[in-house]
Amino acid sequence: MLMKYLFAKNDEIPAGSATIFFGFSSIFWFVVGTGLGSFNAAKLAFPDWVTGTELFAFGHMRQVHVLAVIVGWISMAFGMTMMYMTPALGNTRLWSEKLGLWTVFLWNVGLSLGLILLWMGITSGREYSDLIWPIDLVVIFGVLVPLGINVWMTIAHRKTQGIYITNWFFGACIFMVTITILVGQSPEIFNLTGLTEAYLTFWHAHNLLGLWITPVAAGIAYYTIPKLTGNPLYSHRIGHLHFWAIIAFYSTPASHHLMSAPLPEWLKSFASVEGVLILIPAVAFVANILLTMKGKWSLFVENLETKFSITGVLLAIPLNMQGGFQQTRAINWYVHGTGWIVAHAHLALLGMSSFLEAAAVYFGLQQMLRRKLYSLTLGNLHYWFFIIGFCIYWISMTIAGLIQGAGKIYEVPYIDVVVAEHPYMIARWVGGTMVFTGNVVWLYNMWMTAREGTLVPEGRYPHELAYER
Amino acid sequence: MAFRQHKLGAAGVGLMLGFSMMITLFGPSNDFRSGVSTWVGLDKQLSLGRLIGFSYEDPTVSGEGKPITVILDKDPKTGAAIDPPVRAYVYKAGTKFSPGINHNELLGPGVEELSTGIGKIGSASMSSGAVFTVSKGEFNGEEVDYIENTTATRGWTPDAALRTAGDENTRYVGKGKTIYITEGCWWCHTLLPEQTQDWQAFGAPPFLGDFNGEMPTAFGSDRKAPDILHVAARNSSREWMTMHFFNPRLVQPNSIMPRFNYLWGRTDINGNPIDIKAWSKEYDEYLAGNRIYPPEVPEPARDSEVRALIDWVLTSLK
Amino acid sequence: MKNKLTLNRTILVLLIPAFTTGMGNGSVFGAAVMCAVGRGPYESWGGWDGEAYDPGTFSGFVDIMMIAFGIAFAIIMGITMSKHGEIESQRDNVGW
Numbered sequence: 045m046l047m048k049y050l051f052a053k054n055d056e057i058p059a060g061s062a063t064i065f066f067g068f069s070s071i072f073w074f075v076v077g078t079g080l081g082s083f084n085a086a087k088l089a090f091p092d093w094v095t096g097t098e099l100f101a102f103g104h105m106r107q108v109h110v111l112a113v114i115v116g117w118i119s120m121a122f123g124m125t126m127m128y129m130t131p132a133l134g135n136t137r138l139w140s141e142k143l144g145l146w147t148v149f150l151w152n153v154g155l156s157l158g159l160i161l162l163w164m165g166i167t168s169g170r171e172y173s174d175l176i177w178p179i180d181l182v183v184i185f186g187v188l189v190p191l192g193i194n195v196w197m198t199i200a201h202r203k204t205q206g207i208y209i210t211n212w213f214f215g216a217c218i219f220m221v222t223i224t225i226l227v228g229q230s231p232e233i234f235n236l237t238g239l240t241e242a243y244l245t246f247w248h249a250h251n252l253l254g255l256w257i258t259p260v261a262a263g264i265a266y267y268t269i270p271k272l273t274g275n276p277l278y279s280h281r282i283g284h285l286h287f288w289a290i291i292a293f294y295s296t297p298a299s300h301h302l303m304s305a306p307l308p309e310w311l312k313s314f315a316s317v318e319g320v321l322i323l324i325p326a327v328a329f330v331a332n333i334l335l336t337m338k339g340k341w342s343l344f345v346e347n348l349e350t351k352f353s354i355t356g357v358l359l360a361i362p363l364n365m366q367g368g369f370q371q372t373r374a375i376n377w378y379v380h381g382t383g384w385i386v387a388h389a390h391l392a393l394l395g396m397s398s399f400l401e402a403a404a405v406y407f408g409l410q411q412m413l414r415r416k417l418y419s420l421t422l423g424n425l426h427y428w429f430f431i432i433g434f435c436i437y438w439i440s441m442t443i444a445g446l447i448q449g450a451g452k453i454y455e456v457p458y459i460d461v462v463v464a465e466h467p468y469m470i471a472r473w474v475g476g477t478m479v480f481t482g483n484v485v486w487l488y489n490m491w492m493t494a495r496e497g498t499l500v501p502e503g504r505y506p507h508e509l510a511y512e513r
Numbered sequence: 514m515a516f517r518q519h520k521l522g523a524a525g526v527g528l529m530l531g532f533s534m535m536i537t538l539f540g541p542s543n544d545f546r547s548g549v550s551t552w553v554g555l556d557k558q559l560s561l562g563r564l565i566g567f568s569y570e571d572p573t574v575s576g577e578g579k580p581i582t583v584i585l586d587k588d589p590k591t592g593a594a595i596d597p598p599v600r601a602y603v604y605k606a607g608t609k610f611s612p613g614i615n616h617n618e619l620l621g622p623g624v625e626e627l628s629t630g631i632g633k634i635g636s637a638s639m640s641s642g643a644v645f646t647v648s649k650g651e652f653n654g655e656e657v658d659y660i661e662n663t664t665a666t667r668g669w670t671p672d673a674a675l676r677t678a679g680d681e682n683t684r685y686v687g688k689g690k691t692i693y694i695t696e697g698c699w700w701c702h703t704l705l706p707e708q709t710q711d712w713q714a715f716g717a718p719p720f721l722g723d724f725n726g727e728m729p730t731a732f733g734s735d736r737k738a739p740d741i742l743h744v745a746a747r748n749s750s751r752e753w754m755t756m757h758f759f760n761p762r763l764v765q766p767n768s769i770m771p772r773f774n775y776l777w778g779r780t781d782i783n784g785n786p787i788d789i790k791a792w793s794k795e796y797d798e799y800l801a802g803n804r805i806y807p808p809e810v811p812e813p814a815r816d817s818e819v820r821a822l823i824d825w826v827l828t829s830l831k
Numbered sequence: 832m833k834n835k836l837t838l839n840r841t842i843l844v845l846l847i848p849a850f851t852t853g854m855g856n857g858s859v860f861g862a863a864v865m866c867a868v869g870r871g872p873y874e875s876w877g878g879w880d881g882e883a884y885d886p887g888t889f890s891g892f893v894d895i896m897m898i899a900f901g902i903a904f905a906i907i908m909g910i911t912m913s914k915h916g917e918i919e920s921q922r923d924n925v926g927w
Binding site: 207223247292306 | 518519522523525526527529530533534536537538540541542544545548554558563564565566567572573574612619694695696697698699700701703705706707708711713714718719720721723724725726727728729730731732733734735736737738739761762765767768769770771772773774775789790793
């Protein structure tokens with residue numbers, strides 16, 4: 045089907061095709077990514093489980109899990125939401141459905157290739173920029189630039205007067221993440237070395253999260269919550285405070301990842317202060333969304349998409365509380381490099397971000413397929429597996445991290461810390477496996493929605509309809 | 514009016530991002546440039562070569578085209594004894610030079626002048642190969658380490674240096690670090706002791722000039738295992754390392770490190786085939802209490818990946 | 832209209848976000864407190880087994896603080912939601 049549309053005329057491609065292909069790709073990569081995560085966690089809990097081959101060695105799979113989830117699931121879900129939210133907010137069609145389909149095609153091909161190479165150990169050895177630079181050039185020029193052109197042209201051709209806050213986020217973040225990856229890859233392409241390389245690695249890693257994953261996820265919530273509840277956004281002014289504060293404060297604190305490296309002290313202090321200021325956009329975002337729920341809080345209990353969305357927004361509270369303060373010198377000293385940071389990273393990506401995107405993918409796929417969700421029961425099952433699995437993971441890793449931090453401060457022999465962490469490693473595996481199971485259910489549910497979901501009549505929203513089944 | 518909004522917005526975003534990049538990228542670049550290479554920094558870049566990880570000379574990241582570190586106890590040219598033995602970095606013909614040889618400004622003020630002056634690194638040629646050492650000199654009244662191109666200053670050729678050292682004094686450091694990167698050791702071990710209590714357990718944190726010319730630095734961020742920047746200073750036993758890499762539970766029952774037995778390749782040092790399945794079966798019997806001793810760990814072949822990895826750990830991580 | 836946000840209806844879906852929110856904030860405050868207070872004797876690092884939940888130990892204190900914050904947040908959110916539902920039920924909010 046995809047192949048047929050890739051060479052069709054733009055006008056002959058049904059609207060929403062790019063959204064649908066992006067949506068299913070993202071869910072597929074979510075299943076792959078969380079499956080790998082669960083397998084990796086098992087290897088940490090039971091190191092003698094599968095041995096004797098480099099194919100299933102932890103060091104070969106860890107980065108595949110990370111990038112499958114970030115570039116596969118999260119970023120493709122972003123692509124999916126951009127494909128349907130941007131035109132909807134501009135009261136127009138997507139600028140080019142065909143370009144969108146080419147983007148999703150190149151994205152899947154490039155990512156598969158990159159991940160296979162990574163799995164074989166062909167890597168650049170730089171965290172979050174593990175993909176070798178030729179693949180990164182594919183990501184930039186085959187994926188981000190076409191995606192950006194599509195979004196920017198759709199915004200430019202909009203039929204509304206203003207630009208809604210979601211589109212501000214989409215347009216700006218694609219631009220900023222392209223710059224981030226270009227600069228972040230420069231050590232590999234131009235062979236920059238030493239501390240410059242180390243710093244650019246974490247400059248890239250930080251900005252990938254700060255200028256892409258967090259703000260785009262927030263932008264999605266600015267669309268889904270008003271749409272699902274029918275309430276107007278509480279305040280556009282606060283939304284813009286959020287948007288501009290993200291660009292001002294989130295693009296600067298990269299060096300707080302390297303507090304113990306011999307970087308210039310002024311840079312570390314600057315990063316620490318800017319890191320606390322991240323609380324400004326964070327509070328603006330959470331307050332704006334929660335106040336939008338006014339009068340419609342019962343949807344949090346009754347409506348699946350709202351449940352996902354609001355859970356994600358609520359998880360942004362501990363996320364930003366941790367993020368703002370854990371990088372100050374005092375707390376960083378305690379928690380740096382421990383499982384706490386792993387927990388925090390999963391709170392951002394699996395907690396806050398993934399819940400917001402899952403809501404948008406649920407909503408967007410139903411909207412574009414014009415079919416109501418196949419089974420609410422399976423949807424709820426997904427939600428509960430997802431949230432309980434995440435909580436087990438997050439809580440166990442936070443406690444493991446605090447124990448590890450105490451071990452660091454008390455100079456406990458390292459092997460004793462490993463022994464103390466063992467039960468939490470098992471809990472982490474259980475939690476991760478629950479999330480994976482939930483996602484398999486989700487993929488099935490969405491597949492059946494596309495095939496057998498109740499058709500949604502013209503002019504109605506899927507979530508307004510009662511279930512016929 | 515409608516059009517103005519996104520034009521103004523785009524300009525604003527660009528301006529703000531540009532300003533933040535001025536501070537966070539351009540600002541620290543001056544500080545980085547003033548770093549004077551220490552002995553550690555020079556040793557690292559000379560033993561690791563141009564870069565580790567994916568590159569033109571090593572597209573499969575298996576450690577090809579890397580320099581070889583040798584410990585020389587006699588002069589390769591004259592045969593005179595050298596005491597104490599000197600560490601030399603052999604670049605065979607065609608091996609890409611480390612960044613500081615071609616881009617001298619990376620060495621930092623002082624080191625750059627001495628290396629290009631009395632060190633004669635400018636006359637080293639990639640097509641015929643070269644042997645480098647790190648020597649001590651004086652610059653503006655301060656002692657600095659600098660790179661010496663011994664091919665030019667003392668007439669040491671790569672072939673002669675390798676022959677003089679012999680296998681027991683040859684260390685495949687560059688290849689070893691490549692294995693460290695490709696096997697993902699750095700997902701659990703860090704190379705960055707923190708400036709806190711880590712001092713006592715893991716040793717001193719690195720200095721500003723310890724990284725000049727190194728790529729990638731692979732500090733690691735997620736510490737599921739001890740910091741290993743100075744591990745060879747704590748434990749320098751090749752036997753322990755060999756057993757620990759084959760199956761960490763042989764020497765540390767509570768370890769969660771994976772077994773790296775696949776790095777041994779197909780045969781051991783004597784050419785006998787290695788049967789990992791049979792070994793694991795015997796090891797399981799040992800765990801079940803049916804054997805008194807665990808099965809023997811095969812001795813790694815000379816060109817095996819694990820030998821290079823252990824070479825790197827024992828030579829560089831002191 | 833009747834209160835749609837009684838504790839019975841909201842408890843399940845509230846419990847988990849409220850708990851994680853509270854525990855996240857509690858862990859930050861706990862870690863800050865322990866960094867300010869400093870460490871005690873070696874025996875009280877609080878790593879192994881039940882020690883990790885003994886408030887007398889270093890890491891046990893933070894863990895207990897997390898759990899206390901979690902419970903507090905769950906109670907606060909439960910009360911807030913049911914009050915919110917009461918206010919909503921008193922006025923006609925349909926199609927707000």
